[in-house]
Amino acid sequence: MAIDPGFLEELRARTPLTSVIGRRVKLARSGRNWKGCCPFHGEKTPSFYVYDDHFHCFGCGAHGDVISFVMQIEGKPFPEAVQELASAAGMEVPVQTQAARQVMDHARTLEDVLTAAQKIWSAALWRPEGRAGLDYLLGRGLTRETITAFGLGWASEGRGDLVKALAHDGITPEKMAEAGLMRVDEGGKPKGELFWGRVTFPIRDRRGRLVSFGGRILGDGQPKYLNGPETPLFSKRRLLFGLDRARAAVRAPRPRGEASPALVVVEGYMDVIALHQAGFTGAVAPLGTALTAEQLEVLWQVNALPILCFDGDGAGRRAAIKASETALPMLKAGHSLRLCLLPEGEDPDSMVRGRGAPAVAELFANAQPLADVLFDLLTAGMSAPGPEERAALRSRLTEAAALIPDRALAAEYRSTLLDRFFAKFRGSRGGRG
Template sequence: MSLDPAFLDELRARTPIAALIGRRVKLARSGRNWKGCCPFHGEKTPSFYVYDDHFHCFGCGAHGDAISFVMQMEGKSFPEAVESLAGEAALEVPKASPRAREEAARARSLGDVLEATQRIWSRDLYEPTGRAGLDYLRGRGLTAETIAAFGLGWATDRRGALVDALRPLGITSDAMAEAGLMRLDEDGRPKGELFWGRVTFPIRDRRGDLVSFGGRILGDGQPKYLNGPETALFSKRRLLFGLDRARAAIRAPRPKGAASVEAVVVEGYMDVIALHQAGFTGAVAPLGTALTSEQLEVLWQVAPAPILCFDGDAAGRRAAIRAAETAMPLLSAERGLRFCVLPDGEDPDSLIRNRGREAVVAMFAGASPLSEMLFELLAEGTPANATPEQRAALRARLIETAAKIPDKGLASEYRATLLDRFFATYRGRRGGAGLSGNRRKGDRGGSWNGRDPGLVDIPPPPAGAGGPSGVDARLGMLAVIAMRHPELISGVEDAWCRLDLPPDQAELREALLDYASSGDLSGQGGVGDGALEERVLSALASRGLRERAEALIRNSCLPRPGATFGDGLTDVAPEVRWWHFYASVNRQRFEAEIAQDTQSWIDGGLDPIVWDRLKSRLEAQASLRVLEDGSF
């Protein structure tokens, strides 16, 4: 059975070999790899190792990839094993045909053309005609060993030189064009060599087979870097420069106590080569394109959380955003990303030469998780003193971005992490310890029009009752409960800040949010804890708000534990009580939010963390319905 090598590569890429073998063999982590007892011979001490793309038994010598494992384990033929794995990977197996066999043979012959070209260009680098290229590489600090290891070469600037050199080997211009070495005219006929007057970089697939070339021109010519075109062997979207060497380095056994090799994505050929020469042998680079989903899939087969390294300029930030957007729909609990940003004006190559290897070690060690980089990228342009509209827009972007992750549990964690950072940044303390310090008045207040757009009609208090209006009184209850239970503020802050409050209550809310964000919540007591209440009131006094707070407490008539509210709400958890009053002035939105969050909890697999955030609101909802039914 002759199949397109590209199809087989895609099949292997979509088949996590550890998961496949783990169905039959009990595997345990061994560094970056897995080990277990060999299924092909009886053993009690594990000597069977599973790597990112193959297995090997050091006892019996069994060796192979996902396809050969199925063949050996299940006794299937090659076509049967391919058909079985393709079905699991949702791939359609190309039909075997004379044409497919011809294409496979042609691919082998194209490889021969490229290898012959590589030998010529490697030789010419050390000829007088290649002196400029050799001087350039040495000037970039590359050693003779590195130049040889990466197979760097020189395509002479004499037009037709490669055609003349390959002709005695029986290689025609048509074969060169198929291999990506010739330009084509409008009719598809070869019309001239693609690479000339350039330093050449062999591009190899993950197995190390030569599939194309890249070239760098010397001087001011354009384009500065040039890659070969798409061919039967070469797909830019699926390959990474240096991947064959990086994979070998990452999966190689390490001495006990030695640091692991990090998978690092940088921008270009020279960055990869310089990093490898400096000992960072997990470096790879895209091939003239933004990082693609196919390249990310390949990366995750090599490492669970590779580092993406970007320039610190505007172009680097745009590239980071594109990479993050590409990655979000592909993330899972086992597949993440880290980011690092280069100092201004530096690339990895120049950083090594100018600041030394230790600077690169520190940079990679400080790589940020994707969640942190996402927040920084999405929050760019939103100032620390952002308006409510700006904060709302940013919050919506954060939630929308987290929702792109298909794994519901992971999406929930990202949403929580991004919003935690949002609240810490835009709701946190800004002006000294505790409640002291200068703050902008009404920062979270906004204009007061008596009610939020989602308010239900609340009847006014009985004639002669005095005190604030029904709506104002219930809004004030939110502040009173928060004063007596500041530990619950972080859980209700988002909802509380969506309410338009009277100016006096808005300023008090601002102060209480600051108090909660100060982190000094130790020793909190329950309702009726006079020491706690005095502590909060003392903090409010530093902002001149104590008298206002005491007036709210007096007007609220909040009962002590065990007492009953006038409306039938008995002694319940403080967060339930808070949500009860929130819903009484914001009912429509409250019901909509509960419905949405309940569905998210169900879709997310009944996550207990989500449930903890939801259950107090459900209890408040139930209490309101009891009151409405008159059944208390």
């Protein structure tokens, strides 16, 4: 029985693994994760670990996600396990019609198109035609190993070159347009390649499947960075560049006492790649948009306290305020954010190259709680506000806290923000009236 991968992904996201396993296994906290005695083999010392989206027993090797756990523990076939979990989550398993199967086959076909383009572009980067792109990447401090690991490539400056190359594999311009490799006219017909004369960055979903590309032009052309359009495979609002690598790094089992890498959101492709190369393997970035609610949900599925890192300029501060406003209505006990603002004129890439990994590590270690950063951002530039300004600021602070749906958490935020307000702006002026 084939079931839409998108439905299965949503089912896994909506079904807390610890709750399902916790009904069968007595679990105890172990750092950010949980552990207990394995239900699949007899043991007295816990070696069964539960992470946000998978379990692993270091004793017998049992491993899987929430669906495979139900299959193994209850002896159910895949369709029945999915049906049981879907019913508990209030979801309806999609009927596998011929049309649904065609949609799934079509999506796989589009992935094949992207894979064919990736082979062409990654190979071109190392040939004379891609020398400008390779020199650019090496000049930015990337090693050849990093360039290969991330699958970076070069889309030649000859418009129509990719169409000709993919035609040898039987791939039409229409199929290229569906996969996001070509522009379309008002009638939906292909009218030109999207990527040419650019360094290319493969974009993968959280499980590592190729879904789109980004491109960076060399020189002064615009736009400097370009992402593929929305397709059946690619939704900018739901994906983060580098998430597949960061997710694996954050979730990987580690020796006792060794901390997992921080999950850090930065602003661009090169920031992510430079940080990974420097050892910060939890780095991800949005895809040309401000951080969305969907992306926050994805982050919290990986780690309960990710760090948002913004460039140290006016645009970075505005982005931090917008991200805070997006996050507040989604906060709940046990899920929040830390934020850090880089020094003026710096971005993570320049920090790594100019100041070194230790300086970046210190910056991430000193990331501040959301409430503190929110207060600092909302009060920026205020030194001696008058009564009217103080009243307006106090209203902004209470309104920000009121965005949080969890009443207890909203009350804590209100108290924290107002305590800082009175400490900073009231001083010895008396009470809170």
